[in-house]
Amino acid sequence: MTVLLGGNGLLGLVLICVLVIYYFLLRAPSIRRNDIPLRKPPNTLPIAGNGLLFLQDREKLFSWFVKCERYFGLETFQITVPTLHPGVVINDPSNLDYVFKHEGIFAKGNFVKQRSWDLFGDGIINADGELWKAQRKAGSHFLSTSNLRVLTDVALPRYLNRSIENLGERAKNGEIVDLQLVFHDITSLLMGKMAYDMEMHADDDFTVAFEHASGVVTGRFQNPLWFITEIFTGFGFRKSLATVRRFGLGIVDNAVDGHRKSTESLAQTDDVNGNRLDKVSGSLIQSLLASLGSQQKLVADAALTYLTAGRDTTAQALTWCLYLLMRNNFAMERIRDEAQGLLKTKGLDIQQPGSDGDTSSSNFAPTFLPYTMAVFYETLRLYPPIPFEIRECEQATTLPDGTFLPEKAIIVWSLWAMNRSRITWGEDANVFNPERWLTEDGKLITKSASEFPVFYGGPRTCLGRRMAEIIATQVIATMALAFDFTPAYEGERVSKTSLTLPMRDGLPCYVKNRAPDYT
Ligand code: HEM
Numbered sequence: 001m002t003v004l005l006g007g008n009g010l011l012g013l014v015l016i017c018v019l020v021i022y023y024f025l026l027r028a029p030s031i032r033r034n035d036i037p038l039r040k041p042p043n044t045l046p047i048a049g050n051g052l053l054f055l056q057d058r059e060k061l062f063s064w065f066v067k068c069e070r071y072f073g074l075e076t077f078q079i080t081v082p083t084l085h086p087g088v089v090i091n092d093p094s095n096l097d098y099v100f101k102h103e104g105i106f107a108k109g110n111f112v113k114q115r116s117w118d119l120f121g122d123g124i125i126n127a128d129g130e131l132w133k134a135q136r137k138a139g140s141h142f143l144s145t146s147n148l149r150v151l152t153d154v155a156l157p158r159y160l161n162r163s164i165e166n167l168g169e170r171a172k173n174g175e176i177v178d179l180q181l182v183f184h185d186i187t188s189l190l191m192g193k194m195a196y197d198m199e200m201h202a203d204d205d206f207t208v209a210f211e212h213a214s215g216v217v218t219g220r221f222q223n224p225l226w227f228i229t230e231i232f233t234g235f236g237f238r239k240s241l242a243t244v245r246r247f248g249l250g251i252v253d254n255a256v257d258g259h260r261k262s263t264e265s266l267a268q269t270d271d272v273n274g275n276r277l278d279k280v281s282g283s284l285i286q287s288l289l290a291s292l293g294s295q296q297k298l299v300a301d302a303a304l305t306y307l308t309a310g311r312d313t314t315a316q317a318l319t320w321c322l323y324l325l326m327r328n329n330f331a332m333e334r335i336r337d338e339a340q341g342l343l344k345t346k347g348l349d350i351q352q353p354g355s356d357g358d359t360s361s362s363n364f365a366p367t368f369l370p371y372t373m374a375v376f377y378e379t380l381r382l383y384p385p386i387p388f389e390i391r392e393c394e395q396a397t398t399l400p401d402g403t404f405l406p407e408k409a410i411i412v413w414s415l416w417a418m419n420r421s422r423i424t425w426g427e428d429a430n431v432f433n434p435e436r437w438l439t440e441d442g443k444l445i446t447k448s449a450s451e452f453p454v455f456y457g458g459p460r461t462c463l464g465r466r467m468a469e470i471i472a473t474q475v476i477a478t479m480a481l482a483f484d485f486t487p488a489y490e491g492e493r494v495s496k497t498s499l500t501l502p503m504r505d506g507l508p509c510y511v512k513n514r515a516p517d518y519t
Pocket of ligand 1: 124125136139306309310311313314317380384385386389453454455456459460461462463464465467468
């Protein structure tokens with residue numbers, strides 16, 4: 001025990017006392033199915049339950065969830081962590097469907113909010129009721145069809161072409177390039193400009209601080225005594241939070257200032273695309289200001305939550321996608337064939353980049369590239385950017401499989417494990433196989449949210465799915481046509497501790513120009 005707590009004997013003693021008090025005084029109210037207690041994972045300890053397991057490295061935890069899914073199949077099983085309310089793990093899509101459809105019963109609850117409050121405050125991910133509605137409405141306005149057209153026609157080609165030019169130069173110099181940073185920069189610039197009318201980059205102070213804070217918050221879900229250990233270890237966290245908060249308030253100040261300036265002088269130029277982009281710029285933060293009023297801290301929370309929801313998830317998905325494509329050259333070649341074929345049918349030999357974009361980006365819209373979309377979905381299946389979900393029962397309820405859950409019970413599902421289920425995905429569930437997403441005549445197969453929950457489901461389904469898909473097909477197809485990528489690392493890549501799924505140490509690779517006209 002003392003080893004677990006970094007050799008601190010006093011903390012070890014505190015932990016043992018808490019465990020004993022918990023065991024004798026606060027034992028869980030019962031979760032059951034047909035009046036029988038649920039099965040527990042093998043190796044569940046008498047007092048510590050599964051608590052020690054959650055202190056492990058996340059890769060081991062991911063594997064444990066996969067092992068449990070193989071062991072229990074679709075059966076809901078119980079987990080116990082000292083000091084916490086009783087919990088279950090679900091793997092059955094019909095139970096998940098029930099969760100998605102009963103938002104009022106399965107809330108984030110105190111369990112999630114207490115841990116993530118420092119980072120997200122009342123941002124949409126944590127908000128309920130009117131606060132949630134107001135932020136969702138602002139987001140729907142930002143992600144409207146007309147704004148997404150500006151993304152496709154102007155913003156994305158502009159930032160993607162700049163990135164391709166830059167990569168082309170670095171390729172000529174034989175540099176090793178971290179693709180995770182490249183993708184993060186594209187999504188930072190996109191979200192920065194369109195949502196907040198600010199120039200944002202992947203390596204600015206805020207991003208580094210946010211990643212650090214996100215890692216600490218994730219640790220809180222694994223360590224039931226986080227509020228004690230953070231007294232000793234939380235200095236870096238508090239520093240990161242201060243940077244994050246400063247940045248959030250900076251977004252709000254910039255928006256208030258920008259709004260004043262733009263209403264003073266709405267100068268239009270002859271640059272039609274530039275004008276289109278300028279009209280959309282900052283539309284998310286302006287909508288948030290309009291709907292949440294003058295509460296600066298609240299608007300800042302909302303802005304930061306949208307930023308991580310939109311920017312980090314998408315950049316991470318692209319990173320894992322290129323990682324998988326480097327390991328599966330057959331898929332890279334098929335993407336190239338599909339993209340070339342599409343350009344030929346449109347009478348374009350190769351897309352013209354480097355002109356600050358603003359043209360032809362809709363060539364690579366998701367509907368025209370089913371194979372590329374299949375690769376993207378297969379990536380999200382194997383590397384879901386949000387790998388775990390946790391909810392708390394606001395009231396007692398019974399799942400479709402007959403599992404009774406008392407009020408306050410915790411319900412967990414691991415997308416990492418569900419997406420590797422042989423029952424749902426077949427014997428080759430662990431294998432990267434984009435074909436599983438296509439019909440015999442090459443059309444994209446759609447899956448229900450409960451079978452493929454990477455974008456969540458029900459009323460709180462991801463608002464930015466369409467945006468992510470537009471960015472994905474455009475970036476993947478363009479990169480595949482422009483460059484050959486070779487790994488500059490050995491072995492497999494894993495993720496680092498975070499609420500999402502960043503790749504640990506990035507994705508370093510060698511880049512070679514394919515089409516000379518690209519640079
Ligand atoms: C591949 C990329 C993406 C994935 C896998 C993804 C996944 C998810 C998931 C799983 C949730 C539910 C989170 C929770 O409440 O626990 C969610 C919510 C959300 N996502 Fe995404 N997302 C992606 C991209 C985006 C983009 C580009 C945006 C645009 C800004 C966005 C905006 C949101 C918002 C606003 C919510 C909160 C919805 C609500 O609570 O009503 N997402 N997303």
